[in-house]
Amino acid sequence: MKFTVTRGLVAAAALSLYAFAAQAQENPECIAPANPGGGWDFTCRQVGKSLQDLGLIDKTMQVVNLAGGGGGVAFAEVVNKRTDDNSLIVAASSATATRLAQGAYPGNSMDQVRWLASIGADYGVIAVAADSGIETLPQLLDTIKADPSSVSVAGGSAVGGWDHLKVLIAASAYGIKDVRSVKYIAFDGGGEAVTQLLAGSVQAFTGDISEAKGFVDSGDIKVIAVLSPERLPGEFADFPTAKEQGVDAIGANWRGFYAPGGMSDEAYDAWVSKIGELYASGEWKEVMAANGLAPLDLQGAAFQEFVAGSVAQIQSISKEIGIIK
Amino acid sequence: MELLANLGDGFAIALSWQNIGLALLGCFLGTIMGALPGLGPSNGVAILIPLAFTLGLGATPSLILLTSVYYGAMYGGRISSILLNIPGDEPAMMTCLDGHPMAKKGLAGEALSLSGIASFVGAFLATWGLILLAPQLVKIALLFGPAEYFALFALAFMTLGGVSSTNQAKSAFAAALGLGLATIGVDTQTGVPRFTFGEVHLYDGLDFLVAIVGLFALSEVFIFLETRHGGSDAAGRKLTIGKLYPPVSMIRQTTPTMLRTSVLGFIAGVLPGAGASLGSFISYSMEKKLVDKNGTFGTGDPRGVAAPEAGNNAAAGGALVPMLALGVPGSGTTAVLLAVLLALNITPGPLLFSQNPDVVWGLIAALFIANFMLLAMNIPMVGLFTRVLMIPSRILMPIVAMVSFVGIYGISGSTFDLLVMIGFGVMGWVLRKLDVPLVPIILGTLLGNSMENNLRRAVTIDNGNWWTLIDSPLSIALWAIAIIGFVLPLIVGARVKAKMHQRRDEEGAISD
Numbered sequence: 001m002k003f004t005v006t007r008g009l010v011a012a013a014a015l016s017l018y019a020f021a022a023q024a025q026e027n028p029e030c031i032a033p034a035n036p037g038g039g040w041d042f043t044c045r046q047v048g049k050s051l052q053d054l055g056l057i058d059k060t061m062q063v064v065n066l067a068g069g070g071g072g073v074a075f076a077e078v079v080n081k082r083t084d085d086n087s088l089i090v091a092a093s094s095a096t097a098t099r100l101a102q103g104a105y106p107g108n109s110m111d112q113v114r115w116l117a118s119i120g121a122d123y124g125v126i127a128v129a130a131d132s133g134i135e136t137l138p139q140l141l142d143t144i145k146a147d148p149s150s151v152s153v154a155g156g157s158a159v160g161g162w163d164h165l166k167v168l169i170a171a172s173a174y175g176i177k178d179v180r181s182v183k184y185i186a187f188d189g190g191g192e193a194v195t196q197l198l199a200g201s202v203q204a205f206t207g208d209i210s211e212a213k214g215f216v217d218s219g220d221i222k223v224i225a226v227l228s229p230e231r232l233p234g235e236f237a238d239f240p241t242a243k244e245q246g247v248d249a250i251g252a253n254w255r256g257f258y259a260p261g262g263m264s265d266e267a268y269d270a271w272v273s274k275i276g277e278l279y280a281s282g283e284w285k286e287v288m289a290a291n292g293l294a295p296l297d298l299q300g301a302a303f304q305e306f307v308a309g310s311v312a313q314i315q316s317i318s319k320e321i322g323i324i325k
Numbered sequence: 326m327e328l329l330a331n332l333g334d335g336f337a338i339a340l341s342w343q344n345i346g347l348a349l350l351g352c353f354l355g356t357i358m359g360a361l362p363g364l365g366p367s368n369g370v371a372i373l374i375p376l377a378f379t380l381g382l383g384a385t386p387s388l389i390l391l392t393s394v395y396y397g398a399m400y401g402g403r404i405s406s407i408l409l410n411i412p413g414d415e416p417a418m419m420t421c422l423d424g425h426p427m428a429k430k431g432l433a434g435e436a437l438s439l440s441g442i443a444s445f446v447g448a449f450l451a452t453w454g455l456i457l458l459a460p461q462l463v464k465i466a467l468l469f470g471p472a473e474y475f476a477l478f479a480l481a482f483m484t485l486g487g488v489s490s491t492n493q494a495k496s497a498f499a500a501a502l503g504l505g506l507a508t509i510g511v512d513t514q515t516g517v518p519r520f521t522f523g524e525v526h527l528y529d530g531l532d533f534l535v536a537i538v539g540l541f542a543l544s545e546v547f548i549f550l551e552t553r554h555g556g557s558d559a560a561g562r563k564l565t566i567g568k569l570y571p572p573v574s575m576i577r578q579t580t581p582t583m584l585r586t587s588v589l590g591f592i593a594g595v596l597p598g599a600g601a602s603l604g605s606f607i608s609y610s611m612e613k614k615l616v617d618k619n620g621t622f623g624t625g626d627p628r629g630v631a632a633p634e635a636g637n638n639a640a641a642g643g644a645l646v647p648m649l650a651l652g653v654p655g656s657g658t659t660a661v662l663l664a665v666l667l668a669l670n671i672t673p674g675p676l677l678f679s680q681n682p683d684v685v686w687g688l689i690a691a692l693f694i695a696n697f698m699l700l701a702m703n704i705p706m707v708g709l710f711t712r713v714l715m716i717p718s719r720i721l722m723p724i725v726a727m728v729s730f731v732g733i734y735g736i737s738g739s740t741f742d743l744l745v746m747i748g749f750g751v752m753g754w755v756l757r758k759l760d761v762p763l764v765p766i767i768l769g770t771l772l773g774n775s776m777e778n779n780l781r782r783a784v785t786i787d788n789g790n791w792w793t794l795i796d797s798p799l800s801i802a803l804w805a806i807a808i809i810g811f812v813l814p815l816i817v818g819a820r821v822k823a824k825m826h827q828r829r830d831e832e833g834a835i836s837d
Contacts, residue, residue: 035367035657042664045374065371066738069528070511073739076525106523149788160516185471185782186513188775191653201470201786214652217676291667323516 029062030257031090033074040091041065043255047119047275050283056274071096072105079112083260086267089116094162094253097307101314102160102324110311114268115304116257117275119284120293122208124166124227124251125239129197130220137225137245140204141174148181154202156190156211160323163190165314166227166251167206168321170242173249179321197221208253209236210292227251232294254296254310256303272300328456335686338385339694347382347390348691352698355397360405360710362542362725364732365414365534366398366641367657374665384669384684389691391665392645395658396448396695399601399641400703403440403634404710408433411541411725415533415771416601416637418764419609421541423622423629430625433711439571439627440634441703443583445696447635450587451594451642452692459646459678466647469596471782472794476803477596478776481603481768484610484810495761503769506531507777514781526741533771535733535742539749540756540763542729547754549722569707571627579631582612590636594643594656601640601656602771608636614810642692649673649685 028051030044041063048061066074074090082088090113100110126137134140144151155163164186168179176182185202187193190211197205198220205212205221209232215221225242226232227250232239242249259271276299278284287293298306318324338344351373358369370391377387402417407424420440427436469477482500509520510530521527586608593604612632613622622629644656652673654660666673671681678685713721733746753763780794787793795801 035660042667045664046667063374064738067529067532068739069525072525072528077739104528106525152786158511158513158516183785183788185785186778187782188513188778189653191651195466195647195651195653196470199467199470201782214673214676 027059027062027087028057029064029085029088031074031078031088032063032065033067033071033090033092033096035065035067039093039095039255040071043091043093043119043257046287047257047278050281050287051274051278054278054281054283056277070099070104072099072108075105075108075113078258078260079108083262085260086263088263089257089259089271091255092258093255094310095157096258097310098160098162098165098314101311102318110307111261113258113261114263115307116259116268116271117279117299117303118254118256118296118306119275119279120288121252121254121296122210122292123232123294124163124253125205125207125209125212125223126167126170126225126227126242127194127197127205127207127212127216127221127223128203129200130222132203132222134203134224135222136240137170137242137247138174140224141171141176141247144171144182145174145176148183151204152183152185152202153204153206154185154187154193154196155206156187156193158186159184160318161186162251162253163193163206165317166249167204169251169317170225170227170247170249172317172320173242174247194221208292209294213292228294234289236292252294252296254306255293256298256307269300275299331682331686332456332690334683335688335690336693338683338687339389339690344386344389344691345694347386348393348695348698351390351393352397352695352702355394355399356401356404356699356702356706358394359398359401359403359417360413361728361732362405362411362413362538364398365402365658366395367661369394369398370658370661370665374661377665384666384671384681385687385691387665387669388662388684388688389695391662392688392691393695393698395662396638396641396692397699398658399448399638400441400444400699402637403444404437407436407440407630408710408713409545409721409725411545412537415537415767416605416633416640418537418602418767419605419633419637420630422609422633422764423624423626426623426625427627427630432625434569434707435571435575435627436625436630437707437710438569438704439575439579440630441700441707442571442576443579443631443634444638444703445700446583447587447590447638447640448642448692448696448699450584451591451639452689452696454591454639455642455645455649455692456689459650465592466596466651466653468799470797471779471786472796473800473803474596474779475776475783475794476800476807477603478772478779480803480807480810481607481610481772482776483807484607484614495759496765499756499761499763499765500769503766503771504773504776506536506766506770507773510774513778514785524741526739530774531745531770532742533767535746536749536770537767538729538733539746540753540766542725543746543750544753544757544763546722546726546729547750548757549718551754569711570704575627579628582616582628582631583635585615586612586632586636587639590639591643593636594640595646601637601644602768604640604643605633605637606768609633610810645692649677649688652677 030048032041032044034040044063048063051057052060066077078090099105128134153167157163164184167182171179171182187196190207193205193207194211194215196202212221212223216223223239225245226239227242229250231237231241259268279297355369358364359366373391373394377390398414402413403420405411405413406417406420407428410421410425412418412421424436424440509527511518511528518528589608589611590604593607594601609632612628616628644659647653648659648663654663663673671684730743733742756763783793784791795804
């Protein structure tokens, strides 16, 4: 009975594969609200791996990629269907706050979930090609002021997204009245945007330190400003801040997690303390150093408050530049 | 020879029992995942990441496991294309065009083993390309600005006439339909949602995996249901398998094709904005323009099987170049691999080759090992795969339906995607009735977004000046090839058309 054997094989192969996806509901689960390969996916996988390495969780963290709507599909899923799930956490970042602030998750607001903790922040950078004549942030902003059409700024987020907002925050802090005249070109991710900077298609890049780091090390691009309150530690100490150049602009892409709104206090506290313990560990310091993540140590209520503040800030910038009414 | 010494070190790292075992496991699982419609290389790699982490593997063994899955899936995609006319993953779509007709002619065994060899040649040459040229190739990627990318996509679509064996107008219609579907979702250049009707699931646009499975697999099921209902027994697909090895003359005939398309596919892979699907697409249509003197492409020409397979496997290797050397993923799968590298505390980028040579050379050695393993595994397994053809449709089709539903739900975890898939299934069924080819629809959906975005980036950067599109020698060259590819068939059109009419009746849209 060759047929039966083949059919059995096909069925067995199919089942064993899908079993991977469906296995063990009790495992801690992390939803990455995007396809594999992005920042949220990284957050889930790296934190899951480190938690397990440190013995803070005894089972492997199950990472589920629930892409769609810039995180909106996952947000709606958590709010509507999984609101009582105690073993679930969801990766979030400034992009989540940006979309919540701009009403891009239809019918959802930040109060519908519980914000757990941050695991670090990626400060924004503005960079130009190594052979560019521009050396400082004011020089770049003056060029834009004089003739906005002469400078194209590339970033990895869509128009109105966080990479775009960062450059607008700087422009507005420098006194450029009509920030909408700043020419922003959206690429599919920071990597593609940097590539186009190297290719000479665009004149400036706005993104995160982690996206720029490899190219700074190789000497291909130079960072003219980092949007942090003071100079960053370690190998990033050479980057001048925008503030010290007289442009009072701060832009941090924080990374962290939220949990379902109906999670029990007990489970919430347990997650908060686990992520807090992870953050305090030496291993995590190494991960942060290797990926250019700057310190941002907020847990529980403090984090909840921080996110609320971040949403309010983005709402007011977005209104100013006309992205929302 | 520093190069050979490095490569030797790489093999020393890769050739441990554990690593060989991992490569074997990866190749096997990858082939199966590639063959299952819905599960492509990127999901395959993503599914196995937890396994790599749970086993506590280091950087090099993890990469060996995951790249074996990647290459395995690129090999496996062709199997269901040839046997069932359902592409196992996106790049294997072009293999349907000639692979399935070959299977229908009773040459399934030859088609499978020939495509296995073509995959090997493509991947093998691409791995050498990766070793020898990676640092230099980065410069090619830097020649491509938005205007050049747009010209490249335009080139792909203007030579589309070569793809479909049926009516030109219908394939143009299909491509336009695909491009239209690609506009659904939030427009990244303005941040405005288009055609989403307030449905958050549509904000990121349509997932082309869902589209492929719906259009190809489900519509196949619908056609089957219909013919059953009509009383005609669908056991009409009684097929002979034929030999398991291609005759030497066939290999000799297809060798130049394989070599040419390997180069073409590799270059497409190196460009971060292009990828494996464009690689196999351009390989097929260019090869058809070049050697299809008698109009046999689309009817089961072995060269039409070898071209896209060599092309897409070469592109898979090429896509590793920008990932390793720039930290920019050239395809969905390399985006996943990039995430794995980052999770393992390795930062790909311009300095990876000097900072982590053990990882790079171990990976390259692993690619060679995986390649030979896959060839050795795939040729004897052809006999096993071809048995699928002998499963009666009444049993096979429910399995296809089940795998489609479980597969799509397993990936996205959303019932909305299942509804979209059913919608595409119905659409595919109607379009097949109307003899409209399905491949250009997928190409439109797959490439439409990048094409549109690059056009708008180019024009915005140059402040609304459309002449920017032909402002560099490279873009002028690409446009010239595109126009020649478009116009030439019109001039010699009468001759070609006559031949097309001769054979369009027998095959119809099913063989598109």
